Amino acid sequence: TNILQANERIAEQNKRLFDEKGILAINIMSAPGAGKTTLIEQTIRTLKNEYRIAVIEGDIQSTHDADKIAATGVPVVQINTGGACHLDGNMISQTFDQFNFDAMDLLIIENVGNLVCPAEFNVGEDFKVMLLSVPEGDDKPMKYPLMFYESSALLINKIDLLPYVDCSIEKIRTESWQINPDLAIFEISAKQGEGVDAWLDWLKIKINEKA
Amino acid sequence: TNILQANERIAEQNKRLFDEKGILAINIMSAPGAGKTTLIEQTIRTLKNEYRIAVIEGDIQSTHDADKIAATGVPVVQINTGGACHLDGNMISQTFDQFNFDAMDLLIIENVGNLVCPAEFNVGEDFKVMLLSVPEGDDKPMKYPLMFYESSALLINKIDLLPYVDCSIEKIRTESWQINPDLAIFEISAKQGEGVDAWLDWLKIKINEKA
């Protein structure tokens, strides 16, 4: 559609800027409440002494998530879409005057909580990362396939809740790889820290490749 | 926009049909995995000897949910949107030749798992019902306000998980009522059955009013 083509042009401009500056940009997506902000907080706390990190927060309304990120001390800009259920390239480019890209290694974009539409829009990121939390159930790859297809990494979050929910990690892995054999899959508890190290090691490799 | 106006006309036609036949139609929405299908299964098992129930299932792809509902013995039709993140009036009307509306009291429509777009589309329902599950967190009313505003009932689901998650029911209630003072709020565990009776009593009143 024309919307996606127009968006693609802006996204490519965004990406060119990130490439010139050697900044890795990642686009984090999930259903509402799967743990995106919690993961970003954990990632910043561990990596902020090694890398210069900034965050763009995307929500329909409120500054709740940006406030949490601001408390970590890194630069953060909150986008309120006012109704749109996903971020697009133009919204991202509108925040650029609020950042110093010469002092940045990693730009984390937290998309609007939605397991459908964000996967259709390139915002200029190097790659997409998605979270799936165990309380949501293990049938999501087959029911919401696009995001699993478009992402480079899947973090299965809230594994501390496994004893209390019906969720087969095995089923999620198998069905996700049926959709996208190249998907890197991590099992984590963003809140308690379990498994987060493996995610951080993977992310550091990507940041260093881009620098 | 033209899309919403065109949809509104079809939705009104749908509603006129339901009204003529004395059928209560409800549109159930939530984020992915909040427990819509589980709630519908519980509702059918308890009410199917008292009322004639049918279900329309909406998903991007798969028949997973319709298969679960078929096991209860009531008529069910699965809509696969092929990508659209919400159901609309036209999709619903396309299923009508597969039902006998003269032998129906309650039509339950399960929308696509998405806390944003489904709230914008009327499909001909008498009212919207939404679920919010406690693992998603207690900040959702302020971050995704439209669905709380458009719904007549909010079911706070998976309360059996409260001991293991950070979630204040009090905060959800207060902030939901700030957005929509008329919202009927139920605290339930769709899986274990806790609190479901109050929801069923409320629903039975609505079905009897429409008959």
Ligand SMILES: Nc1nc2c(ncn2[C@@H]2O[C@H](COP(=O)(O)OP(=O)(O)OP(=O)(O)O)[C@@H](O)[C@H]2O)c(=O)[nH]1
């Ligand atoms: N038990 C458990 N809870 C978690 C974990 N990670 C996040 N949470 C909780 O899940 C809820 C939502 O977490 P967020 O990080 O706000 O989720 P989000 O994906 O950013 O939510 P939105 O931005 O609204 O889409 C909060 O109550 C968190 O405390 C985890 O690993 N385990």
Ligand SMILES: Nc1nc2c(ncn2[C@@H]2O[C@H](COP(=O)(O)OP(=O)(O)OP(=O)(O)O)[C@@H](O)[C@H]2O)c(=O)[nH]1
């Ligand atoms: N602990 C607990 N789990 C529940 C409850 N209700 C549903 N679940 C679980 O939550 C997961 C998702 O439930 P579903 O009923 O499929 O959710 P849904 O909203 O229909 O999901 P989608 O149709 O994919 O959007 C499943 O693993 C259910 O067993 C509950 O009250 N408590």
Ligand SMILES: [Mg+2]
């Ligand atoms: Mg968040």
Ligand SMILES: [Mg+2]
């Ligand atoms: Mg379902």
